[in-house]
Amino acid sequence: MTAVGDVAVDPSVDGAAPLVGEAARLVEEARSFLGRTPGPTRVARDPVNLPMVHHWSQALGDRNPAYLDPDGSSRGHLVAPPGMLQTWIMDAPRDPSAPSPSDEVMRRLDAAGYTSVVAVNYEHEYVRELLHGELVSVRTYAEDLSQEKQTALGPGYFTTTVYEYLVGAEVVGIGRMRILKFKPPVKADVGERVRPAVGRDNAFFWEGVEARQLRIQKCGGCGVLRHPPAPLCARCGSTEQGYVVAVGRGVVYSHVTHHYPPLPGVETPHTALLVELEEGVRIISELAADADPADVRIGLPVELVFQKVPGGQLLPAFRPVA
Numbered sequence: 345m346t347a348v349g350d351v352a353v354d355p356s357v358d359g360a361a362p363l364v365g366e367a368a369r370l371v372e373e374a375r376s377f378l379g380r381t382p383g384p385t386r387v388a389r390d391p392v393n394l395p396m397v398h399h400w401s402q403a404l405g406d407r408n409p410a411y412l413d414p415d416g417s418s419r420g421h422l423v424a425p426p427g428m429l430q431t432w433i434m435d436a437p438r439d440p441s442a443p444s445p446s447d448e449v450m451r452r453l454d455a456a457g458y459t460s461v462v463a464v465n466y467e468h469e470y471v472r473e474l475l476h477g478e479l480v481s482v483r484t485y486a487e488d489l490s491q492e493k494q495t496a497l498g499p500g501y502f503t504t505t506v507y508e509y510l511v512g513a514e515v516v517g518i519g520r521m522r523i524l525k526f527k528p529p530v531k532a533d534v535g536e537r538v539r540p541a542v543g544r545d546n547a548f549f550w551e552g553v554e555a556r557q558l559r560i561q562k563c564g565g566c567g568v569l570r571h572p573p574a575p576l577c578a579r580c581g582s583t584e585q586g587y588v589v590a591v592g593r594g595v596v597y598s599h600v601t602h603h604y605p606p607l608p609g610v611e612t613p614h615t616a617l618l619v620e621l622e623e624g625v626r627i628i629s630e631l632a633a634d635a636d637p638a639d640v641r642i643g644l645p646v647e648l649v650f651q652k653v654p655g656g657q658l659l660p661a662f663r664p665v666a
């Protein structure tokens with residue numbers, strides 16, 4: 345496989361920011377795991393099989409008969425596409441109490457503050473072709489750990505994890521994944537949140553927000569409630585529109601927390617919420633700034649607040665019911 349990412353490095357700066365105390369100790373401890381015996385071995389959930397090869401071949405547009413057509417294959421049998429090597433062990437069961445040397449390196453870099461990661465490149469070396477029915481396993485070790493580098497993303501360390509792919513005790517392929525573990529930049533001015541587009545159909549909603557009311561559109565024809573606002577009732581076809589004011593209570597129907605990349609006017613971590621209101625409609629909103637994303641779960645009772653986001657815009661948000 346070829347490079348999946350690229351990071352600009354200033355070669356003139358190498359270890360420029362001296363590490364002190366605990367972080368330095370952790371990085372040196374991480375270094376002590378380099379070159380240690382690979383392990384533990386994780387075994388694929390499924391053997392090499394034609395259905396997965398079909399999905400791969402279709403996705404990549406590679407119809408090589410050696411992968412798909414036993415009669416068209418010059419080998420007399422089917423083989424797996426070499427590039428599928430990693431897919432066979434994806435989601436292979438892992439024992440969290442038995443970390444690999446590479447896991448040990450990552451844990452210490454995390455603890456030293458280098459918590460962000462970007463893949464730099466991933467190389468595969470294919471020792472032999474994989475046959476259908478073979479059960480692949482993998483074990484990893486940490487190959488190297490650079491000195492601290494100043495990169496465009498922040499200060500960090502490059503490190504390579506080696507994946508040894510096995511069938512039984514035989515190594516059938518090797519993967520080398522190089523990543524940059526870096527310190528995320530300290531919180532800077534996040535800029536201004538994008539302003540909503542206000543038009544004839546949703547002006548009542550934003551006027552409501554200014555008045556600290558959460559207004560839900562109500563059809564003037566059949567009385568159905570809906571959000572977001574629309575010009576026409578999907579149920580009865582009426583263009584007559586009114587609204588009700590939500591009481592401001594509901595439950596979390598779904599949620600996702602955004603960490604990266606930075607977005608204008610958004611302080612991370614930022615939790616977007618899909619709230620099911622007591623009135624029966626769902627609204628996309630966000631977690632109040634004073635609430636903890638770790639407390640959010642599906643079904644959590646929440647209540648409405650109004651808060652100013654960076655740039656001064658007033659927006660509805662929700663926080664857990666006290």
Ligand SMILES: [Zn+2]
Binds near residue numbers: 563565568579580582
């Ligand atoms: Zn209607």
